[in-house]
Amino acid sequence: MKLQSLVLAAATTLAMTSAFAVPAGTWTVGAGAHYVEPKSDNGTLAAGAYSVDVDSDIRPTITGEYFFADNIGVELLAAIPFHHDITLTDTTGATIDARTQHLPPTLSLQYHFDGYNMPMNVKPFVGVGVNYTTFFKERIYDGAGSDLKIKDSVGVAGHVGVDFPYSATEAFRIDARYMDIKPDVELNGADIGSVDISPWVYGVAFVKSF
Template sequence: MKTKILLPLLAAAFGCAALPAAHAEDNWVVRFGAHVVDPKSDNGTLAGMKAHINNDTKPSASLEYMFNPNVGLDVLAALPFKHDVKLNGQKAASTKHLPPTIGVNYHFMPEAQISPFVGVGVNYTHFFDEKGRGILKGAKVQIDDSWGVAAHAGLDFKLSDKWLITADVRWIDIESDVKVGGAKVGKAKVDPWVYGLSFGYRF
């Protein structure tokens, strides 16, 4: 099911390359800031116990190529996020992950002082450095990587022709199988909201 959704999204993203650029320059926007990955409150059931995953904040960066004043292809990256996993309120594991996301944004009023935008894209989340903690200390914990849809919305605040501030939020579909000692114990349903604030520069 996810493959049927993701392939058309990727095709749409790269198909935008056929759109003519409106400028000879200033087609790129680079942003540096920070994002919070805030998993939803109910993260599924693992080994018959209710799972909870905490949030984390890390520095982030994005690069957007503007095909025209309204449409841009955006890539988001960040330093690895770290999360603790609790089962029935007891610490059970920790993990790190990298969640690169690519998507197409539509900017409604690109020439205005405040310009809202919305977007849709795809996310690939790579989990690594999983460790058993507390009740699972010493156990081998594995969390599978995840592909999912990502939705995006935000506001660009123009400071000058070159500089801007961006406040944005994303919802990302992240669901991964979890194994302990090689045996599947359930699916972690992370599905986080991702909040960010960045400084941007057009060039």
Template structure:
């Protein structure tokens, strides 16, 4: 083989390698969010109710924040479009009226959402979601008597992003708004509606199957 031919072959080989390298992104998101795939996530989520929680028993109500373990499952009905279920371990919230602590409650807020993951063709993938939240309250406690908080249905919206770290794993940060209102009663008498309407912030690891 002549020197010139060797140079041509070498140049062709280098060019092929460069072309193949440039053609494939560092992490291909097309398969990560493909139709038929499942994503399971585990992390932590903070539920922070809005500052003005309405008037209950003639006084301004205040609901405290709490952090718990979060679990998510998402099934992709089409590329980049998934149906997600959010679950968590129970949240424990302090309740104050007129600035004085009067009790506490626990709640679970399962939320079903439809998410759209923007096809960025890279490691960073933002998404938006819209769905419905169901919140159930239990273990209400107060020294004033028997406190009951009704379950709640409401809309939920989310905004977040994934940072893909492997072919099957990603780190996720997301923020959600939940419309949560509950009618309260004390010793069987209605005392008002608590408007919780929290903003939640979550961090989790997502694994694709």
């Protein structure tokens, strides 16, 4: 599924109404874990001298959502830092290792299909929003003591998921997000291009409503 499909689904469903809904004023808090899987081709750096490969990682996450209207909420995703190993491969096949950490707070406007009499009382939802990813503790092991800097990134984020309630205020959640993350990169203060990380992010969580 492409980001455009997620945005279209979010825009369409935000206009829908139902006879029963998550009431305005409800809060939910979710605690779980998310797996960040960068796209397979992360582009090149230094005018094509190096191809880039960024690996995946999983970390605990937390979400908070406030419903300002029936079935419509604003959610913030937060996490402890994700860690990624990076491999730079030159045209001869020689490699240089690097690594970074990042935090990807994401704010989303979401529509929940509550009250639609879904099978097994499942409650799907869709959302669209903005992701801000900040990178830190970058390292490059090129044997020259070089300084690697990955700039912060801002991009669109899409979100789909399903809640499986097992009490009136508790549910198990599975979800998937697409994040547009394309940070600029500097080496020893010089701009060497950008990295197209743009991951899919898959998660599970326990969600409690108040």
